[in-house]
Amino acid sequence: MNTGIVLALVGAALSAILGGIGSAYGVQAAGVAAAGVCSEKPDLFGKVLVLQALPGTQGIYGFLIAVLILVQTGVISGSPADLTVMQGLSYLIAGLPIAFVGCGSGIYQGKTAAASILMTAKDPDSSAKGITMTALVETYAILALLASILILFGIR
Amino acid sequence: MIVGMKKGSLIIMKADRDAVLKALQQAGEWMTISEEAADAPQGESSAAEKPENALAFLSGFAKKPSLFSSKPEVTSEALLAAGEEEKKTAAETERVMAAISNIDAELSALRNENETLTPWLDMDKPIEDVVDTRHVRVLSGFAPEEALPDIEAALGDTGALSAYGGSKDGVALLLYLYRLPDGEMKAKLSALSEAGFNEGQLPKISGKPKARYDENKAAIDRLLKQKEDLEATAKALSDKAGDVALLSEQVRAETERSRVTGVETAQTLLLKGWVREDRTARIEAAVSGVTEVYDLRFADPAEDEVPPTVTQNPHFLSQFETITDMFSLPKIGTLDPAPVAGIWYWIIFGMMMGDVGYGACMFVIFFLFKKIKKPTGEFGKLINVLFYSSITTIIFGVLFGSYFGETWHPIMFAPLDNPMGFLIFTMVIGVLHIFSGMGIKATELIRDGKILDAIFDVFSWMILITGLPMLLLPELRTAGIIMSVLGAAIILLTAGRDKPTIVGKITGGLLGLYDISSYLSDILSYSRILALSLATGVIGMVMNLLARMVAVGPIGFVFALLIYIVGHVFNLAMSLLSAYVHDSRLQYIEFFGKFYEGGGKPFKPLALRPKHFNVNDQKSSHS
Structure with missing residues (x-):
């Protein structure tokens, strides 16, 4: 274990932590709305569940980058590579886009999902519109994920 | 492919209304054009609510349907009219439901009363005997057990108390106070309440608390037994839950028919509706199957009419x-x-x-x-x-x-x-x-x-978007430059063509080219x-x-x-x-x-749309 590996681990941890926090908050915010809707209209469970699950992806993306960093640095296979400090720092930086954007977009997507769930409660036929609106927020998490992946694969 | 629509007008005798509507509903190809505003009450009809409630009640007793079961199948015939058997089962279910809810109400009243009686069970005299006399005032109430000595002290030699069983409010107490002048009485009472005594009412019954309690208890047991019997009946009925579900469908179908409106004379009824142009024969067949006295015509939609959208594509x-x-x-x-x-x-x-x-x-x-x-x-x-x-x-x-x-x-x-x-x-x-x-x-x-519009607004962008990435490949570079410049030039010169002024045309062209960011x-x-x-x-x-x-x-x-x-x-x-x-x-x-505008109206024909069943007319009877 040298400084480079530790820095890379910080990057992996950050992307999993912040992505997870964003998704946890988002799914919770949507879940509160979904539970409220289900108390009055239990038959909408299927529709609101889809909406509630949408903000869950940021956590998955963060986890994905964390695993990719661990795979690339050889930590997961038990033989960590001999990284320089600069390389370790690069891995840390690779984790940052999905860490920050995942956290922010998870929270905001949760709010949009909650609003869409309430819209679905009033008009069950409009759930597809709600799904589209909610998915728009995720675009930025996906772009951040791509940025993270491209940085990650660019590290020499 | 979008299917063409025909506007049908159907004149029938009013006496045939029900039969014709049933036939149309069975065919499921006729969307009535309502004469009134389109926002007639939609959604669940209130008439179908009763059998739905009964069904929900019965499903509480029925076996959970297997994960691998599909909806039962019925013929469309069975969904058209409310059958006697179904009505009977539903009525019986409603009777059991009402009886059980009555029993539940009685049970909860009895249990409440027994709860108030519990602290006084040891009191071996009828409650109505606990009254003030000329010299003694009786107070009932509760106090925490540890406050009893204080209360006794507060009473002193001007009264006595008897304590009964405990409850969540403390020990039940009866205080006997000798009558005192008003002022002193007030002081006494406040001293008592300071000591921990809370005045509370005696249960509002007559007779000894214990006797009443046992009576209630017997009544509760009896009611529970009755409820058990009723629940057994409900369980037996739940085997016939399908009947209630069927009635619910029948009532819903009937409500949908009753919402059909048309222009009426003394004897006849004129209905207007949209029909797919390739299925007009089905309407003809449905109507002629039930009556001979009718007039059915189909016409193309008029200029200002917007027919509903039906699409037909390969499976x-x-x-x-x-x-x-x-x-x-x-x-x-x-x-x-x-x-x-x-x-x-x-x-x-x-x-x-x-x-x-x-x-x-x-x-x-x-x-x-x-x-x-x-x-x-x-x-x-x-x-x-x-x-x-x-x-x-x-x-x-x-x-x-x-x-x-x-x-x-x-x-x-x-x-x-x-x-x-x-x-x-x-x-x-x-x-x-x-x-x-x-x-x-x-x-x-x-x-x-509008061929020019297609070139200016669509093909120009296609040329530009194809040309730009070609700039990155050395061997295609020249072609890329030509295509990009050509595409951009067309957009620059034509995007502002609708604007009246020269300045407008120039800025329009520049703004048009700015669309590259959205692409x-x-x-x-x-x-x-x-x-x-x-x-x-x-x-x-x-x-x-x-x-x-x-x-x-x-x-x-x-x-x-x-x-x-x-x-x-x-x-x-x-x-x-x-x-x-x-x-x-x-x-x-x-x-x-x-490219897509959307905005089509959905085609919602008068049809059978059962929630609990799948319609299958191939089989002769439902199994």
Whole structure:
């Protein structure tokens, strides 16, 4: 274990932590709305569940980058590579886009999902519109994920 | 393809109204044009609420329906009129329901009374005997047990107390106070309440508390026994829950018929409605089957009338209509985007999933779901979409060499090994997707004779967007420069052509060229295909890794199997959700944004739409 590996681990941890926090908050915010809707209209469970699950992806993306960093640095296979400090720092930086954007977009997507769930409660036929609106927020998490992946694969 | 509609006018005798409407409902091809405003009460009818409530009540007693059962089948005949048998079962159910709810109310009253009686059970005299006399005032109430000495002290020699059983408010007390002048009495009372005594009322009954309590208890037991009997009846009735469900359907169908309105004379009724132009004969057959006295004509819709939209596509493509319909129905007179959108949805879904193992799972799961549950309507179409998409998932899985997250001999490339290659591949797919949308717009423009508009607004962009990436390839550079300049020049010169002034035309052209940013962001948006494909693959890979790490010894092997199965099921579910959502989004925003207007009215014919049954007229009777 040298400084480079530790820095890379910080990057992996950050992307999993912040992505997870964003998704946890988002799914919770949507879940509160979904539970409220289900108390009055239990038959909408299927529709609101889809909406509630949408903000869950940021956590998955963060986890994905964390695993990719661990795979690339050889930590997961038990033989960590001999990284320089600069390389370790690069891995840390690779984790940052999905860490920050995942956290922010998870929270905001949760709010949009909650609003869409309430819209679905009033008009069950409009759930597809709600799904589209909610998915728009995720675009930025996906772009951040791509940025993270491209940085990650660019590290020499 | 959008199907042409005919406007039908049907004159019948008022006496035949019910029979004709039933025949039309059975045919399910006639959408009545209401004479009144279209916002007549829609949704669940209140008349169907009673059997629905009865059904919900019975389902509490019935066995849980098996996970592998589909809705029972009935003939459309059975749904048309309320049968005596069904009415009887429903009435019986309602009687049992009412009786049980009465018993519940009585039980709760008795239990409440017994709760108030509990502290006074030791009192061995009738409650009505506890009254003030000329010299003694009696107070009833409660106090905490530890406050008793204080209260006794406060009473002093001016009274006495008797304590009974405890309750949640403390010990039940009766205080006997000698009458005192008003002022002193007040002081005494406040001293008592300071000592901890809370005045509270005696139960409002007559007789000894204990006797009353036992009486109530006996009544409770009797009621519970009655309730048990009633519940047994309900359980027996729940075998016939199908009857109640049928009645609910019958009532709903009847309500829908009763909402049909037309112009009336003393003897006749004129109905107007939309019919698919290829199915007018079915209406004719339905009406002539029940009456001979009628007049039925069909006409083309007038200029100012907007008929509802019905689309007809080959079976495979028609399943993907549900994706388009969720966005908006195509308007009459435009092109139906469903065939093009369907094929793209199918391909992009496969790219987003991109795993042979998951594709095979989807194939099996949705095939079994279709066979066992027999889903119908929009939901059934969605299941078919997922079922067909399993094929593209397998194809792209082979191309990417992904098998349950493991990479094995990719034919094109493995997304993890060559993310840049995949990224460029998704952009190419994006450009083709957007171009096919622009192609539909160009087709519509050319069909309307606006060939120049098609060149200025559509082909110019196609040339520019094709030319720009060619600049990056050395061998195609010259061609790229020519195409980019040509495309940009056309846009610059023509985008402002509608503006009246020269300045307007110039700024319009510049603003038009600025649209390049929106095209770029649209194309970049297809990078989500890469992200989702990677997410599916990597999470699958992680599950394999975790399973392999714990697979030591027999116990480890069991754990590994558990991780493997749960992990992959979770990944499959999340990937399906993501692919469904993001594939839809690519259709709605990037693809439809280029040409699609939507805004069609749905075709909602007078038909049987049972909630609890599937209609099947092939079989002679329901089994």
